[in-house]
Amino acid sequence: MAGNRDIDRIRDSIGHDGPSEKAPTDRKPPKEEFGSSLREKRENEPTADRVYRVALALYEPTRVSDIAERAACSKNGARTHLDRLVELGVLTKASENPDRYERNESYFEWRRRHELAQLSDRERRDRIAALLRRHAEFNELFGADTPDEVDPLALPTDDVEARWLALTKWESVRREVRKLRSISRDVPDEGVV
Structure with missing residues (x-):
């Protein structure tokens, strides 16, 4: 079990390529306000792109009106693009009326496996x-x-969020290894994950 000296290592394991890597400290904050530049960028995006961006985060059934609000478009505009995403298999229509x-x-599982299959x-x-080393x-x-x-x-540690994030990252590492192994033809099954 992790001891007091490992608290920093738990925190370091979040958001980096591995538990032993440190976050860069030489970065400076952007000169412009982040929120305003992001808002301008999103306002200039086509409606289809805004709806797609919102669709990526629909982990539970969400009403068209809520999606339209998040995508800053009309309900009819959102519905058109949502139906297209259903046809493509990106979304499912969870209910009507x-x-x-x-x-x-x-779909997202298939897409990730397809991306991994493109690797040599x-x-x-x-x-x-590398993932087995992280594991x-x-x-x-x-x-x-x-x-x-x-x-x-x-x-x-009192940082409950850091604990959960580190364990979630560990599970993500294990899941990625399983996916890579499932599509690999000649990778030995070393280092059980």
Whole structure:
């Protein structure tokens, strides 16, 4: 189980390529206000792009009116693009009257596997090796074989969010290894994950 000296390592494991990497400290904040530049960029995006961006975050059935509000467009404009995304398989129509839409998780799973399949065998082997090293670092950090074996509330830190994020990242590493292995033709099944 992680001790007091590992608290910083838990925090460091979040948002970086691995638990042992440190965040760059030489970055300076942008000169312009982030919110205003993002708002301008989104306002200038075509409606289809704004609706698509909102659709990516529809993890539960959401009404057209809510989607239109988030995408800063009319309900009819949103509905047109949402129906197109349903036809493409990106979304599913969860209900009618009122129309509600949500992500089609199988589409995103297929898309990720397709992206990984485009890697060369060498790139896949290298990526698996790097992920297995990260898995080993998490394993050592938490003193457990899997994230499921760790009680995040028992870790010696008050930063509950850091605990959950580190365990979630560890599970993501394990999931990525499984995906890469499932599409790899000649990658040995070393380092059980």
